[in-house]
Structure formats: C-alpha cells, structure tokens
Amino acid sequence: MGCEVVRPLLHPHVDGELVPARDEEVRQHLVGCPGCARECEELRALQAALRTSLPRFEPPPALQPRVEAALRQEGAVLPGRRRPRWVAGATAAAAVAAAAVLGVGAWVVGNPWSATARENALAREVIAHHNGSLTTDRTAGVQSSDPEVVGKWLAGKLPFAPVVPRLDGAGFGLLGGRVESLGGRPAATLVYRRGQHIFHLMARHGPEGITPGEIRLQEQQGRRVAHWSLACLDFWAACDIHVPEEDLIYFIGLVRKAMPVHSTLRIGASAQ
C-alpha cells in the first residue's frame, strides 16, 4: 500500500480499530516509511499527553446526594444511606466475593476517594505504560508467550528476581515483558491478553503506602488500576474499564497465587 492509502488509516491503526489483516498491511508499510511512522509516533505522543497531563475532573462530593434527592422526588427508590458511594457499593461486594472464592485472603478497597495523591500519581504512570502497551508497536523488551523466556530476559535487569506467572490455563496469554520506570524505580512489566483485553502487570521493589493483604482499586482515564503488595514487592495491574472488576480481581488472585514468596525476596539477586 502507498502513503496515500495508508495515511487515512493511521488514526484507526493507532486506536486499534482496524481489522487484523488491514492493520498488518499498515504495519508493513510503516516498517519502510519513516514519514508515516513518524506521524504515528506524533499521534501516540499526543494521546499520551492527553491522558497524562489533562485535569481529571471529579464530581464534587455534594453532587451525588443532590442527584439522589432529585431522583427520589421523581419517585425513585434508592439504596439510602447504607452505601457511602455508588461506586464502592455495587462492585466492591462482588470483588470481595471473588477474592474470597480464590482464597486470596485479601480485602479490597474500592473507594477511589481514599487514594492519596502519591498513589494517584503512580496510578497515572501505570496507566501511561498500559496505554503504551496498547498503542505502540515498540519492540523494546521481549515478546514471547513463554514465561521462562520472559523471566530470563528480565532477570539481571532488575534489582530483584522477577517471577513471571504462567496463566494461560486461565485464559491469560503472555505477550511479553519489558522494564519500565515506575515512581523512579525500575519495574518488571508483563503484558497479558485475555480475549480482546490487555492486562498490564508491574512489579517493583519496595511496597509503598499499602498494607499486606490489601488490594486498592481505582478507576482513572477509562482504566482500572489495582495496587497491592507481596513480600517486598509493590504490584500494580491495569486494564480497560470495560473489563468487569471481578475479572481484574481474578487476574490479581492468579498472580498472587503464582508468586512463590521466597523467590521474590532475593534482593539484588539475579535469577540466572
């Protein structure tokens, strides 16, 4: 395909909206065309800037009671005071149930209002990396569905020995891994796919602002982000907001189960 055919396809390509065959054609073209490739990079830079530097408007606390009151006047029967937040109510219960079924032994905080500024900043970084996985063709890192291959590649590039969970039995196929910076520390970054959804897992040394056994969930910029810790590692996961919260909890449960705690404890060791 020539540039004149490809150029109108660059936006849907970057947005992941092309059918696979057509997308592959665009990819092929980009390999040999610096002009179009550069335009793609520009687009991705714009997207990253929009997602990370624009303000995130949140409804003022008074809006929910105000809307509830207006709805009641119209005859709506609403849950009343037993749930502090709609968001926390409906999904947190399901999440706790899912965690219990998995035997994760964790408790879930689904209230994004409780997150600190630091936690929010880290979550934004995780989302930026997640978006990068969705939209870049970047080959930095290793692309393999074999956890051993990815684990070997990561080992030695990090101040801890990473464990790469094998989750294909549960439908989470490994796409690859790389090292990213998160909060200024190097983080093992693993990318899984289940169906059409990408699950992004990051682990770095030193848990931060979270107690063991706790999973913090929040929603930002159309993504779900989870934060938890295990032994001396700080874990983050991200996925699209269209993934049901229970599925993300399920993923986290699988990851936690797959982590042999003793082997993640070796600080500064190489897994070789």
Added chain:
Amino acid sequence: LRELDEHARFEQAILPHLGVAYRLARWLTRNDHDAEDVVQEAYLRAYKSFSGFRGHDGRGWLLAVVRNTCYTWLQKHRGHELTVPFDEQQHGTGTEATNPERLYWQAAAGEVLQQALEDLPVPFREAVVLRELEGCSYKEIAAIAGIPVGTVMSRLTRARARLQQAVAQRLGEEVPDGL
C-alpha cells in the same frame, strides 16, 4: 415487585457512572456548576426513560443521555457554541510538530492542551474526550453521539491535527504548511 426490579436495575446499571457522566458534562460545558446542573438533569431524564433501556451497556446509554442533555442545555444557554464551525484554515492534515520527542509534549503540559481541547467545537471535543480520556471505542462513541463510525474517525482525525497544531504554535515551534 416488578417496579422494584426496575429500581434495582437502574441502581446497578446507571447510578455507578456518576463520575464519567460528570466528566463528559464538564468538558462539554467547560464549567463546574453547569456540569452539575446538566448531570442532575441527565439523571432525571435517564430515570424517566429507563424503561426503554434493554441493553447491557448502562454506561454508554447514560453517556448518550448526558450528551443529549448537554446539547439541549448549550442550545438554551449558549446557542452560539453549537454553531462554531471547524475552521479548516487553522488546521492542515499535513501538520506535524517538528519535535518528535515525548519531552516536547510533556513540556507542552496540561494548560495548552486543555485550552486547545476546550477551543474545539463541541462535536469534536466530545469525540476526543470519549476516546482519549474515557477509552471508548469508535463504535461506542458512534452510539453515544448518534453518528456513523466513519464520522467518529474523521472527527478524531481533524481534532487531533488541531490539537497538535495548537501545541506546536504555543511553543513557538515552526509549523510546516499544511498539505
């Protein structure tokens, strides 16, 4: 009992999406207080027409209601904003920022981008907000805005070119002429 089921369904499908409803209204009205008024009005409209909702995507359905409520509100209070044309003179499809580094965009930071986004005509702004900030697919945006998928694509393409150009201009970079 049936009516109680409906209430439960409304509670589960619609109520949890206050955040995204508010954000869309905030970007389209560009004002905190107006966004609150619109969201309240949208929830009332959603409640009244909820019996017509049979799908699974409560979020998309509510966003369509919020979007329509925004348009009605803008029509009533700031009619001129809905008639702002997309000025083709200001954007060229060949516009490219001259520095491909991400640092360039980081330097541009939020203020310039926010201004540029708020300056876009409403139909273009809503496409960008839904796609980039809320992660909606073309299909979802098409359903929310009641337009064909092809229109979503062309609006995004034009809007992004404008945003890139706005940032480039603000930073004093030399912008090559459009094609």
